[in-house]
Amino acid sequence: xxxxxxxxxxxxxxxxxxxxxxxxxxxxxxxxxxxxxxxxxxxxxxxxxxxxxxxxxxxxxxxxxxxxxxxxxxxxxxxxxxxxxxxxxxxxxxxxxxxxxxxxxxxxxxxxxxxxxxxxxxxxxxxxxxxxxxxxxxxxxxxxxxxxxxxxxxxxxxxxxxxxxxxxxxxxx
Numbered sequence: 715x716x717x718x719x720x721x722x723x724x725x726x727x728x729x730x731x732x733x734x735x736x737x738x739x740x741x742x743x744x745x746x747x748x749x750x751x752x753x754x755x756x757x758x759x760x761x762x763x764x765x766x767x768x769x770x771x772x773x774x775x776x777x778x779x780x781x782x783x784x785x786x787x788x789x790x791x792x793x794x795x796x797x798x799x800x801x802x803x804x805x806x807x808x809x810x811x812x813x814x815x816x817x818x819x820x821x822x823x824x825x826x827x828x829x830x831x832x833x834x835x836x837x838x839x840x841x842x843x844x845x846x847x848x849x850x851x852x853x854x855x856x857x858x859x860x861x862x863x864x865x866x867x868x869x870x871x872x873x874x875x876x877x878x879x880x881x882x883x884x885x886x887x
Contacts, residue, residue: 721818729826729858736840753843758855759836779828790817812873819866826859
């Protein structure tokens with residue numbers, strides 16, 4: 715529960731606050747240059763998923779978001795093993811810390827974008843970077859919730875790779 719209170723809810727609040735400010739302050743046709751030719755604040759409605767893919771599938775994304783949110787909440791709020799017999803408690807706590815942090819970030823991100831889809835019928839993207847390289851000229855606009863989801867995925871992958879690396883090799887038969 716502490717992860718939801720101290721990570722998910724504040725990040726969800728930051729997402730809502732920034733999107734509310736963007737809706738009040740940034741005209742969709744008038745991007746604001748924070749760092750000219752590199753970073754702009756924009757007001758871009760996104761009816762799709764990552765990088766604007768699968769446009770105009772709002773109902774589908776609401777359903778997927780609800781499932782993902784429920785799954786993440788069950789994992790985060792479910793019972794944890796208090797300790798593993800072959801590991802000191804401190805290592806168990808670290809492993810679960812990264813998993814729980816990832817789930818908390820995922821909950822914040824999914825909840826932020828789900829709220830947009832329910833309230834507006836699309837997600838509000840507002841951070842636009844132009845990296846001036848062929849595949850990122852400009853990088854698709856995104857928001858705080860998207861950042862939470864991406865960071866959560868990176869943490870999940872890193873933790874998975876760490877666990878695979880630590881796993882003993884299979885016994886020869």
